[in-house]
Every structure is written in structure tokens, then in C-alpha cells.
Amino acid sequence: MAPKVLMVAEKPSIALAIASALSGGRMSTRRGSTEVHEFDGMFLGFPVHYKVTSVIGHVFSVDFPARFQDWNSTNPLDLFDAPIVKSESTPKAHICRHLSQEARGCGHLVLWLDCDREGENICFEVIECTGFQSTPGKKVHRARFSAVTEKDILKAMNSLVEPNKNEAQAVDARQEIDLKVGVAFTRFQTSYFNGKYGNLDSRVISYGPCQTPTLGFCVRRHLQINTFKPEKFWTLHPYIMYKGYELKLDWQRHRLFDSDVTQMFRNFVKEDGFLKVIGISEKQVSKGRPTGLNTVNLLKVASSALGFGPQLAMQLAERLYTQGFISYPRTESTAYPASFDYKGTLGALARNPVWGDYVQQLLSDGYHKPRSGTDAGDHPPITPMSSATENILGHDAWKLYQYICQHFLGTLSPDCKYTRIKIEFESGGESFYCVGQHVLVKGFTSIMPWLAVTEINIPQFTEGQKIDISRIEVDEGSTQPPDYLSESELISLMEENGIGTDASIPVHINNICERNYVQVQAGRRLVPTALGISLIRGYQLIDPDLCLPDIRSFIEHQIALVAKGQADHSLVVEHVIEQFKRKFIYFVKQIENMDALFEAEFSPLSDSGRVLSKCGKCLRYMKHIPTQPSRLYCGTCEEIYYTPPKGTIKVSHISPELYKELTCPLDNFELLIFSMPGPEGKSFPFCPYCYNNPPFEGIDNLFGASKSSGSVKLGKGAGMPCFLCPHPTCQHSMISQGVCACPECDGTLVLDPVSAPRWRLYCNMCNCLVSLPEGAHRISTTRDHCPECDSTIIEVDFNKKTTPLKDGATLHIGCILCDELLYSLVEMKHGKSFSRKARHRGRGRGRGRRGYSGRGRGGKKQHDPRMSFRDF
DNA sequence: GCAAGGTC
Numbered sequence: 001m002a003p004k005v006l007m008v009a010e011k012p013s014i015a016l017a018i019a020s021a022l023s024g025g026r027m028s029t030r031r032g033s034t035e036v037h038e039f040d041g042m043f044l045g046f047p048v049h050y051k052v053t054s055v056i057g058h059v060f061s062v063d064f065p066a067r068f069q070d071w072n073s074t075n076p077l078d079l080f081d082a083p084i085v086k087s088e089s090t091p092k093a094h095i096c097r098h099l100s101q102e103a104r105g106c107g108h109l110v111l112w113l114d115c116d117r118e119g120e121n122i123c124f125e126v127i128e129c130t131g132f133q134s135t136p137g138k139k140v141h142r143a144r145f146s147a148v149t150e151k152d153i154l155k156a157m158n159s160l161v162e163p164n165k166n167e168a169q170a171v172d173a174r175q176e177i178d179l180k181v182g183v184a185f186t187r188f189q190t191s192y193f194n195g196k197y198g199n200l201d202s203r204v205i206s207y208g209p210c211q212t213p214t215l216g217f218c219v220r221r222h223l224q225i226n227t228f229k230p231e232k233f234w235t236l237h238p239y240i241m242y243k244g245y246e247l248k249l250d251w252q253r254h255r256l257f258d259s260d261v262t263q264m265f266r267n268f269v270k271e272d273g274f275l276k277v278i279g280i281s282e283k284q285v286s287k288g289r290p291t292g293l294n295t296v297n298l299l300k301v302a303s304s305a306l307g308f309g310p311q312l313a314m315q316l317a318e319r320l321y322t323q324g325f326i327s328y329p330r331t332e333s334t335a336y337p338a339s340f341d342y343k344g345t346l347g348a349l350a351r352n353p354v355w356g357d358y359v360q361q362l363l364s365d366g367y368h369k370p371r372s373g374t375d376a377g378d379h380p381p382i383t384p385m386s387s388a389t390e391n392i393l394g395h396d397a398w399k400l401y402q403y404i405c406q407h408f409l410g411t412l413s414p415d416c417k418y419t420r421i422k423i424e425f426e427s428g429g430e431s432f433y434c435v436g437q438h439v440l441v442k443g444f445t446s447i448m449p450w451l452a453v454t455e456i457n458i459p460q461f462t463e464g465q466k467i468d469i470s471r472i473e474v475d476e477g478s479t480q481p482p483d484y485l486s487e488s489e490l491i492s493l494m495e496e497n498g499i500g501t502d503a504s505i506p507v508h509i510n511n512i513c514e515r516n517y518v519q520v521q522a523g524r525r526l527v528p529t530a531l532g533i534s535l536i537r538g539y540q541l542i543d544p545d546l547c548l549p550d551i552r553s554f555i556e557h558q559i560a561l562v563a564k565g566q567a568d569h570s571l572v573v574e575h576v577i578e579q580f581k582r583k584f585i586y587f588v589k590q591i592e593n594m595d596a597l598f599e600a601e602f603s604p605l606s607d608s609g610r611v612l613s614k615c616g617k618c619l620r621y622m623k624h625i626p627t628q629p630s631r632l633y634c635g636t637c638e639e640i641y642y643t644p645p646k647g648t649i650k651v652s653h654i655s656p657e658l659y660k661e662l663t664c665p666l667d668n669f670e671l672l673i674f675s676m677p678g679p680e681g682k683s684f685p686f687c688p689y690c691y692n693n694p695p696f697e698g699i700d701n702l703f704g705a706s707k708s709s710g711s712v713k714l715g716k717g718a719g720m721p722c723f724l725c726p727h728p729t730c731q732h733s734m735i736s737q738g739v740c741a742c743p744e745c746d747g748t749l750v751l752d753p754v755s756a757p758r759w760r761l762y763c764n765m766c767n768c769l770v771s772l773p774e775g776a777h778r779i780s781t782t783r784d785h786c787p788e789c790d791s792t793i794i795e796v797d798f799n800k801k802t803t804p805l806k807d808g809a810t811l812h813i814g815c816i817l818c819d820e821l822l823y824s825l826v827e828m829k830h831g832k833s834f835s836r837k838a839r840h841r842g843r844g845r846g847r848g849r850r851g852y853s854g855r856g857r858g859g860k861k862q863h864d865p866r867m868s869f870r871d872f
Numbered sequence: 873g874c875a876a877g878g879t880c
Binding site for chain 1: 876
């Protein structure tokens with residue numbers, strides 16, 4: 001039997017490409033943890049049986065042993081000297097087992113991992129899994145390829161080398177440093193601040209040598225904006241009327257920061273009264289077509305032009321890739337490989353309904369060879385692979401795909417060429433100019449129209465010519481602060497400073513968003529939060545190194561020494577860890593400097609509000625902030641809901657019988673019970689959302705609103721409790737809880753749900769109070785109405801010992817006005833009359849309560865037919 | 873509950 005050769009790639013797609021290239025497509029494929037492609041061929045001059053499979057990225061990742069995992073019993077400082085362990089990154093995938101099985105019986109191992117440091121590190125992970133190193137007679141080879149093309153694969157196969165231990169160890173070093181530094185600082189900060197403040201809005205206050213400088217960029221811009229001092233400036237613009245054009249000329253000085261001097265120049269010009277043409281220059285300008293598209297540039301365009309965050313953009317790109325519409329989307333290269341099949345790719349797009357015509361033209365007129373770009377030796381630039389339409393891809397994926405196609409076609413199109421004419425004028429010793437532009441060749445801008453050069457028409461002038469000035473304008477302006485950092489700018493900064501990689505940049509940006517250090521606002525601009533600002537300013541006070549991008553370059557520089565074999569792995573790790581350990585000790589010692597900033601922004605655990613009730617939008621818990629103005633804050637939705645002032649607020653399940661439905665049927669918000677202070681203070685349920693946004697129009701009697709002005713204002717603390725809500729079926733609404741009309745005003749007497757054992761009714765508009773039979777277990781309203789007076793029938797569950805009912809019965813149902821027993825037990829507390837004389841079907845609930853109309857949250861026109869005490 | 877780096 002022929003000897004066996006195992007070949008391992010970094011991902012399944014590369015394994016497939018290698019096997020296809022080496023077998024000429026004649027291979028068999030079977031499934032496993034990852035696919036295995038098999039075929040026969042020649043290796044080092046001998047016939048062999050090949051098996052090509054892959055890992056899925058790193059096989060292992062580093063962590064601390066179990067005894068260091070407990071946050072409470074581990075001092076973060078000890079983490080610097082703790083051992084680290086490698087364990088399988090995705091245990092469920094059983095990659096290690098897979099490799100070990102496939103390696104059995106193989107005499108050669110060929111490593112086809114990506115040709116970068118990480119790939120070199122994975123080489124040794126694979127070697128470890130296969131057990132090749134420790135088995136004598138087994139040989140390990142490294143294939144070094146610069147592109148996944150047949151030519152490069154064959155070339156690599158003929159020049160196999162050995163894996164580079166130094167490069168692999170550099171990655172080991174980075175892993176250990178990142179782990180120890182990141183986890184130690186994160187645990188310390190989190191425990192310190194989360195143990196002290198209640199409203200930090202992040203479960204974990206993380207630190208990392210990539211994420212923290214990333215945040216640092218956003219905060220630096222914020223501070224620039226905040227400290228910006230605008231300055232006034234003035235510009236001078238003479239106008240001329242010439243050959244039917246009115247031209248506004250620009251000033252050679254552009255602008256001056258002195259009004260008087262500007263005026264002085266204006267007067268000089270005005271005295272002259274005309275402009276003299278002193279120069280005409282015309283030149284041809286070329287605007288170059290783009291180079292091939294790499295990941296970072298795709299992410300920038302996706303964010304700035306398409307509005308997709310990096311995370312989403314990569315998800316979409318990944319999908320387009322696996323569906324065969326685009327090439328591999330993670331690449332640093334902007335240069336196409338020499339072997340790139342432009343014709344084939346163009347051919348694939350030739351019948352696309354959107355740009356098919358353009359492609360055909362490129363094919364017939366001859367496309368241009370792309371500009372050179374840079375070759376990072378990883379993958380070719382991102383290009384389309386097959387034609388698609390919006391219907392196939394869906395809106396978002398289509399947008400991204402469309403851009404990739406346009407960019408690709410742009411790289412093969414001519415440069416854009418235009419002429420630029422500049423006319424220079426002189427007047428009163430000052431120089432002015434105007435510029436005209438005329439496009440000669442649209443080139444790539446016809447497929448990327450947003451980059452088009454605008455046509456600017458100006459009339460012809462002759463040198464020495466004098467033209468009268470029609471008017472002179474002095475424009476006043478002021479310097480503007482920069483805008484918040486756009487995501488696209490942030491990506492550029494990260495790339496320039498070596499923060500993260502094409503694959504991890506989206507993750508870092510996502511991290512600082514998820515931890516609530518920044519928020520993505522309109523135009524995908526990153527605005528830091530109080531938390532983000534406090535952190536960075538804190539580092540700036542204690543040890544600015546911690547949040548500067550140099551921290552990453554420092555680590556990179558140190559491990560580069562290992563990669564180049566100029567320094568020993570463990571010595572470098574030891575040295576770097578020792579430095580960070582010192583920084584950590586100092587940071588802990590100085591934490592009060594950062595804490596002072598937190599103290600100014602956040603509230604101590606004790607009074608910063610406690611988690612209270614669920615938000616109906618995100619279903620997470622909101623916090624109640626009892627300090628004035630009393631309010632609820634949903635950290636997820638970042639919404640504030642004011643609550644009734646001056647009282648206590650509890651979740652509604654304190655009265656389980658009544659509040660089986662704990663949420664508002666209109667918006668899912670958890671209901672709360674508000675109790676006014678004092679023995680006679682009324683209590684009522686309210687929905688935080690409805691209270692602030694009354695769902696039915698025409699509610700003109702809000703709780704807590706000042707009634708002086710006539711019109712009712714929704715303001716801090718004023719709102720609509722359930723007892724004003726006309727919802728037809730919710731058991732907490734006025735319709736359900738209302739018993740009868742108020743004898744004193746236009747209001748309705750509603751049942752106080754938590755008044756046991758001294759049950760009572762109160763008016764939802766005035767302070768009329770009616771006490772109900774005392775000592776009842778439970779009093780609740782029913783859906784029935786009294787046939788006599790239309791009041792709501794109530795159900796009373798008397799106490800066994802004190803029940804007034806015969807034979808010790810406890811349950812009694814009736815109308816408080818018409819039922820003899822109940823009527824004898826109710827008593828007017830505040831208010832003039834409580835009489836049942838002369839009752840008749842009344843006016844419902846009085847004036848001003850008609851005309852409720854739903855606003856799409858259910859409920860149509862409501863009319864409460866109940867009787868009033870008032871009319872007796 | 874924690875980092876950053878692969879890849880899906």
C-alpha cells in the first residue's frame with residue numbers, strides 16, 4: 001500500500017482548493033469534523049495516497065486553570081504569575097481527535113496553514129494533535145503559499161520548508177500577555193466599580209490592549225469637541241457679471257481672523273472697482289481608479305456609505321462568500337495576483353441586468369489592468385464570483401454585493417480624466433480666483449458615480465482683461481469643532497495604529513458598544529458614554545500608557561523579537577508581564593483618582609436605584625431612581641419613564657390575587673403600584689409607559705398635573721395611571737376598577753387595590769374617599785353591573801371571624817348602593833353626601849370624559865354607563 | 873462575568 005500523506009489547511013475552503021489543485025479534481029470527499037479529500041499522487045518522487053483536511057482556525061486557546069477562575073477567591077494580581085493552560089477552542093468540534101485519527105498511518109504531514117504568524121502557531125497546534133513531533137520516522141513539512149491558486153499551490157508543494165517555531169512562539173507570547181493583562185485589569189476594575197456604583201450600565205468593566213485604545217480614539221475626539229473654542233473669521237468674495245454668468249470669486253487668502261483687516265482689504269478692492277485677469281492656467285488632472293478591495297476598505301465603505309456596522313458587514317460578506325457570490329472576504333491585499341482571471345470574472349457579470357452593459361463594453365473595448373496595490377500574501381482582493389440580483393440576495397446583502405461589483409469593475413476601468421482651469425484675478429493688491437472643471441473621460445466614475453467629478457462651467461477669459469466688480473461680499477464664519485469620530489475613521493485609526501486585525505477590528509468596535517462605552521449615533525458616529533469617558537480620563541490621570549495605541553505596538557514590538565529569533569520566548573513574556581504587573585500595582589494604588597471621576601458621574605449602590613420592573617420593549621429590568629424626579633430608567637432602551645412623585649413605588653405582585661396579569665396589555669410593561677404617603681394616601685397601579693404616554697386621546701385629567709392653566713401638561717411626574725385608563729378589558733383600567741361616579745366631581749370612584757384591610761374607594765379626580773366594609777380578606781370588582789343603578793357589582797370575601805353573613809359564610813356579591821348589607825357598611829370619608837335617595841340612571845361619568853379615541857393601541861370609543869352618587 | 877486571535 002502506498003504511504004500516506006496528511007495535509008492540513010486553516011479552513012475547509014482552502015483544503016478543498018488545495019485538494020482540487022493537486023488532484024486535478026479527481027478526488028473523493030468524506031465528511032468528518034471537517035471534510036477530508038482523498039486522492040493518489042506523487043510526493044517527493046514517490047507515489048502516495050493524499051488526505052487533505054482542515055482545522056477551523058485556532059485549535060486551542062489559553063486560559064487560567066480552574067483554581068484561578070473564581071473572582072472572589074482570586075486576587076487579580078496573582079494572575080500575572082499564574083500558570084496558563086491550553087484547551088480546545090471548540091471542544092464540540094473535536095478537531096484534535098479528528099486530526100489524531102487522520103494522522104494515524106501517515107508518514108508525512110504537510111501544513112497548509114495561512115502564511116502569517118497565527119498560521120504558524122496553528123501549525124504547531126496541528127502537530128501536537130497529530131502526535132507527529134514525538135514519533136520518530138514521521139516528517140513534518142510546511143507549505144508556504146502566497147495565493148490559493150493552482151500555480152502557487154504547486155509551487156509551494158515543490159519547495160516545502162519547515163514550520164517556524166519562533167513565529168509560533170511569538171503568538172504564544174502574545175496570547176499569554178493579552179490574557180494576563182486583560183483579565184487582571186478587567187476583574188479588578190469590574191469588582192471595584194460595580195461593587196461601588198449601581199448605575200454603570202455594564203455588567204463588566206473590561207480592559208484590553210486593543211479595545212481600550214479603540215475606546216481611547218473615540219474619547220479623544222469627544223474631548224477635542226468639548227474643549228473646542230470657535231473662532232470667527234471673515235472672507236472676501238467679489239462678484240462679476242460676465243458673458244451671462246454671475247461668478248463668485250474666491251480669495252487667495254481664503255480667510256482672515258480679523259474683521260477690521262478684512263474690511264480694509266474690501267475697501268482696497270472697492271476703490272479699484274474692477275478685477276484684472278492676471279493668470280489663466282489649464283491642466284489635465286487624473287483621478288485614479290481604485291486598487292483591489294480588501295476587508296478594511298470594505299468595512300469602511302459599508303459603514304460610511306451603506307450604514308452597515310462592521311459586524312453586520314462581515315456577516316453579510318461571509319454569507320455572500322459561502323453562497324459563491326464573492327471571493328474570500330477576509331484579506332489585507334489590494335493587489336490582484338498575477339494569475340487573476342479578469343476575463344472570467346467579467347464574463348460572470350456580463351449578463352447582470354444592472355451593469356451587464358458596462359461589463360460587455362469593458363470586454364469589447366478592452367479592460368484596463370488594475371493598479372498594483374499591495375500584496376499581503378494572504379488572499380486576493382474581494383471580487384464578485386457570480387452574478388446575482390436583489391431578489392436573490394435580499395436588500396442588505398445586495399447593497400454590499402453591488403458595491404463589491406462596482407468596485408471590481410472600477411479597478412478594471414480607465415482613470416477619470418478632466419481639465420481644471422484656474423483664472424486668477426487681481427484687484428486692490430489682492431488676488432482672487434475661480435475654477436472651472438470639464439470632464440474628459442468619466443472612466444471608473446461612471447460605474448462608481450458617487451466619485452464623479454462635477455462639471456463646473458466658466459466663461460472664457462483673456463489675460464490682462466479688466467472686468468467690473470458687481471458687488472463685494474464679506475462672509476462671516478466661525479471655525480467648527482470636528483464631528484464625533486465616524487466608524488469609518490475609527491477603522492482607519494485602528495489600522496494605522498496596528499490595533500486589531502481585519503478580522504478582529506469589528507469585534508473590538510462591537511465590544512466597546514456592547515459594554516456601553518460608546519453609542520453608535522446617526523451617520524454611524526461613535527459617541528462615548530459617561531462610562532467610556534470616565535474610564536479613559538481615569539487612565540489618563542493614572543497611567544496614560546494604558547489607553548494609548550502604543551500599548552499594542554509595544555506588545556507587538558516585543559513579540560516580534562521572538563518571531564525573528566532575536567529574543568527568547570519566556571524571557572520576553574516574563575519581561576513584559578513584569579512591566580504590566582508593575583503598572584497594575586500602581587493602577588490599583590491610584591484607583592481613587594479614577595474613582596473621583598466615577599463619583600461625579602455615577603451614584604453609589606445604595607441610592608442609585610434598584611432594579612425594579614420589566615421594560616415592555618426589551619423585557620429587561622429597569623431601575624427605579626427614587627431621587628427627584630422619581631423615574632425609571634431602562635438601561636437597554638436608554639429610556640426614562642417618570643413616575644408619580646412623592647410616594648412609594650412597588651412592583652404589583654404584592655397583591656397576587658388581584659394582579660395576576662402583571663403587565664399592561666397595551667405595551668407589555670410590568671405594572672407598578674404607587675402609594676401616596678400617609679394613612680389615607682391612595683394607592684394605584686400604573687404602567688410606566690402609559691403613564692408617560694397616555695394611549696388614548698382625550699385624557700384631560702392627568703394625575704399630578706397642575707390644573708391651573710386649563711390645559712393639561714404631561715410633564716415630569718404627571719401622567720395617566722390605570723385608574724384613568726379606558727381600556728375595555730384590562731382588569732386594572734378605570735373600566736374594570738371603577739365602581740360608580742364620584743358624588744363630588746366628574747370623576748369615577750375606583751377601588752383602591754392595596755387598601756386591605758381598610759378597603760376603600762377613591763375618586764380618580766378629586767380626593768373624595770369612601771370606605772368599604774372593613775376586615776375583608778379581599779374586595780374586587782366584577783364584570784357585572786347593577787341592573788338598578790349600573791354601578792359595578794363588587795365581590796367581598798369577608799373574614800371568617802368577623803363576617804356579617806349568616807352561617808359564617810364569607811363571600812358576598814352585590815352593588816354598594818343597592819345591596820342593603822353593603823350599603824350599610826360603606827361610609828363617606830371625604831365629601832358631602834352619600835345618599836341613595838332619588839337614584840336614577842344618571843349621566844354616566846359626567847362631562848369631559850367623552851371622546852376617548854384609541855391611537856392604535858386598542859380601545860375604541862368608550863362610554864361608561866355607570867351611575868353616580870352625585871345625582872341622588 | 874474577563875483578552876485577542878483564528879473561523880463559521
